[in-house]
Amino acid sequence: MDNIAGQNQGNRVLVNITMLLLVLLWLLPSIGLLVSSFRDRDQIANSGWWMTPFTVDLNFRARSSSDDMFEENGIFVIEGNVFADPSVASRFPDGEGTIGAFGPTARDLDAFQPGETAEMPRGGTLTVEADGSYRIESDEPIDRGPAIFFQALTPPSFTLDNYRTVLFADGMDRAFINTLTVAIPATIIPILIAAFAAYALAWMDFPGRGLLIAAVVGLLVVPLQLALVPLLNLHTSIGIGQSFLGIWLAHTGFGLPLAVYLLRNYMVGLPRDIIESAKVDGATDFQVFVRIILPLSFPALASFAIFQFLWTWNDLLVAKVFLPSGAASQVMTVKIADDLLGSRGGDWGILATAAFVSIAVPLAVFFTMQRYLVRGLLAGSVK
Numbered sequence: 001m002d003n004i005a006g007q008n009q010g011n012r013v014l015v016n017i018t019m020l021l022l023v024l025l026w027l028l029p030s031i032g033l034l035v036s037s038f039r040d041r042d043q044i045a046n047s048g049w050w051m052t053p054f055t056v057d058l059n060f061r062a063r064s065s066s067d068d069m070f071e072e073n074g075i076f077v078i079e080g081n082v083f084a085d086p087s088v089a090s091r092f093p094d095g096e097g098t099i100g101a102f103g104p105t106a107r108d109l110d111a112f113q114p115g116e117t118a119e120m121p122r123g124g125t126l127t128v129e130a131d132g133s134y135r136i137e138s139d140e141p142i143d144r145g146p147a148i149f150f151q152a153l154t155p156p157s158f159t160l161d162n163y164r165t166v167l168f169a170d171g172m173d174r175a176f177i178n179t180l181t182v183a184i185p186a187t188i189i190p191i192l193i194a195a196f197a198a199y200a201l202a203w204m205d206f207p208g209r210g211l212l213i214a215a216v217v218g219l220l221v222v223p224l225q226l227a228l229v230p231l232l233n234l235h236t237s238i239g240i241g242q243s244f245l246g247i248w249l250a251h252t253g254f255g256l257p258l259a260v261y262l263l264r265n266y267m268v269g270l271p272r273d274i275i276e277s278a279k280v281d282g283a284t285d286f287q288v289f290v291r292i293i294l295p296l297s298f299p300a301l302a303s304f305a306i307f308q309f310l311w312t313w314n315d316l317l318v319a320k321v322f323l324p325s326g327a328a329s330q331v332m333t334v335k336i337a338d339d340l341l342g343s344r345g346g347d348w349g350i351l352a353t354a355a356f357v358s359i360a361v362p363l364a365v366f367f368t369m370q371r372y373l374v375r376g377l378l379a380g381s382v383k
Contacts, residue, residue: 064148191304
């Protein structure tokens with residue numbers, strides 16, 4: 001009995017462990033985005049999301065005050081604590097921290113260990129202890145307190161500021177509506193066209209049908225980047241260049257090969273007897289298509305709708321090419337890339353938050369329709 005197929009307990013456990021590991025590997029990027037979206041920007045820049053529960057060594061700049069200067073044995077002295085500086089205090093709510101290194105300039109902020117004495121660029125010495133207390137000595141009166149650069153261990157910091165920056169950015173609501181304006185028609189239009197084409201290629205006999213099927217399969221491997229410039233020139237020549245109509249048609253053209261191929265494979269696998277019986281009863285091809293084929297093909301339609309919606313919602317390249325560059329027509333991907341992150345990615349600390357916000361709607365669509373995904377993709381693969 002131990003050799004009966006399906007009864008091997010060891011194989012079942014191995015399969016379950018393997019699937020669990022695969023699921024965890026797929027979930028890790030999403031978990032990282034979620035955790036990073038709540039972290040402080042400086043901590044994101046200095047450590048990975050897996051270091052979230054631990055302290056992070058960050059660089060700071062504190063300014064001493066000449067008002068605290070006093071004279072001691074002919075030496076002018078300034079004493080204080082770097083953690084009392086208002087620009088630093090917000091990172092250390094309890095007013096305590098641990099200095100890892102310090103320096104008199106930004107270039108040398110890790111040159112000296114706590115307790116050591118550093119020479120100041122403009123004369124005098126600087127000593128910083130591990131608890132943040134410092135002492136500046138000079139033979140001459142100090143007109144302006146020098147800056148102190150140091151590294152300190154900061155506790156884990158979680159904040160909603162990243163979400164406030166993304167969600168309440170100027171024009172983000174308009175970008176969200178523009179994204180829906182692009183994604184919904186760009187999903188529906190290719191489905192409508194591909195459904196008719198797939199039915200014709202699956203159940204109607206006409207000359208050249210095999211060549212058309214081969215052409216559809218061949219178009220699946222053509223990179224869309226090859227068609228961007230010619231297609232934009234065509235749109236410009238007919239008066240729809242860089243407009244919502246233009247991007248709808250562009251997404252339709254890029255999505256049709258997969259849609260036709262997927263739907264045709266599904267429709268070929270539908271029972272022939274049902275269709276032949278309907279035609280014997282006098283049903284036209286249009287009636288067969290609307291009343292029989294479309295209801296039975298819903299899993300394939302839903303699976304392609306998931307792919308197309310995810311592609312159009314997360315698209316950046318096609319939106320940059322086929323939409324005007326003004327703020328009035330920006331979609332969320334363009335808004336995040338151009339306005340929030342900057343042209344050089346200088347504000348990339350909010351990238352995790354922006355990515356998590358942008359995938360919220362696609363995730364909702366996927367989990368709503370995911371039960372149809374496997375059925376639609378596997379249709380026609382086995383007989």
